Amino acid sequence: MNIFRLTGDLSHLAAIIILLLKIWKSRSCAGISGKSQILFAIVFTARYLDLLTSFISVYNTSMKVIYIGCAYATVYLIYAKFRATYDGNHDSFRVEFLVVPVGGLAVLINHTFSPLEILWTFSIYLESVAILPQLFMISKTGEAETITTHYLFCLGMYRTLYLFNWVWRFYFEGFFDMIAIVAGLVQTVLYCDFFYLYVTKVLKGKKLSLPA
């Protein structure tokens, strides 16, 4: 454990909780892509199956359980409890264009050709692109609530901090995982445009709105 990994995990946790609280307090999931949230639930489920096979630490297990629980709670709020507020018309990204190629890639490029390992790889690849339906939705509506941008910032920062963690682990532990590193780079790059808007607009007190 190093500071980048810890702050990355906490940033991830903050993102998940910000989103849950936003939906719960406003009793609405307007502006939130249910498709991205389903993809994240799939990501956590596929990746954390090792909860059943190996134990790493109390921290590791607790975080995994919290992430999975929150992911399903979020999906439940969007598609069941506050379904009436879900903006399905603007959530029109075709997720099969992500899931199918990513599934194929996981079968082709993995560390070990075993079911659990392929599912882990699938989850890493899928996570890197899972935010695309959300970003697509924002580009379609041309705006995002400020609280939604805080969510996206924390979520994007988490993988960015992990990149520093991987540099750290390579130098001090000789550890590197090429699949996670490449996917993490892709994931971070996808947020760059958003990071720019967040810093230049939201942090200066303006609402995030895109030119028509």
Add this chain to the structure above:
Amino acid sequence: GMRVDEHDEL
């Protein structure tokens, strides 16, 4: 390199 089946990150 990678220690297979020992993914200790989240």
